[in-house]
Amino acid sequence: QVQLVESGGGLVQAGGSLRLSCAASGRTASSYAMGWFRQAPGKEREFVAAVNWNGASTVYADSVKGRFTISRVNAKNTVYLQMNSLKSEDTAVYYCAAAPSMALVTTPGTFTSWGQGTQVTVSS
Numbered sequence: 001q002v003q004l005v006e007s008g009g010g011l012v013q014a015g016g017s018l019r020l021s022c023a024a025s026g027r028t029a030s031s032y033a034m035g036w037f038r039q040a041p042g043k044e045r046e047f048v049a050a051v052n053w054n055g056a057s058t059v060y061a062d063s064v065k066g067r068f069t070i071s072r073v074n075a076k077n078t079v080y081l082q083m084n085s086l087k088s089e090d091t092a093v094y095y096c097a098a099a100p101s102m103a104l105v106t107t108p109g110t111f112t113s114w115g116q117g118t119q120v121t122v123s124s
Contacts, residue, residue, distance in 0.1 A: 002113040006095070008118060009118030019080055022096030024098065032113075034096065038093065047107075049081060050106070063089075088124040089122075090120060091120060095115055
């Protein structure tokens with residue numbers, strides 16, 4: 001089991017940037033694929049980005065491609081989501097999650113551990 005804690009959310013103006021962090025703990029944390037999802041009020045949780053265990057492979061939702069970057073530093077057991085050129089539609093609670101592999105990584109059911117979420121609000 002992997003425990004996840006997100007940080008870095010906040011209020012930012014449209015066009016600005018934020019970097020989210022996800023600290024993972026657990027003996028095998030570095031072996032998991034990691035993902036970010038988000039959920040806006042009244043909407044379903046949606047996939048944002050994922051990275052494989054060693055950072056060599058990444059996947060992005062079309063809505064964030066070219067603006068967001070996912071990365072990880074296994075020595076720190078931390079995954080990051082750098083968010084640039086933020087838009088009001090990026091406003092949501094952002095969740096970090098861990099999955100045993102990159103198979104079906106855009107599907108929430110693939111992920112076995114979840115953080116508590118961090119709020120990101122983009123003002124227009």
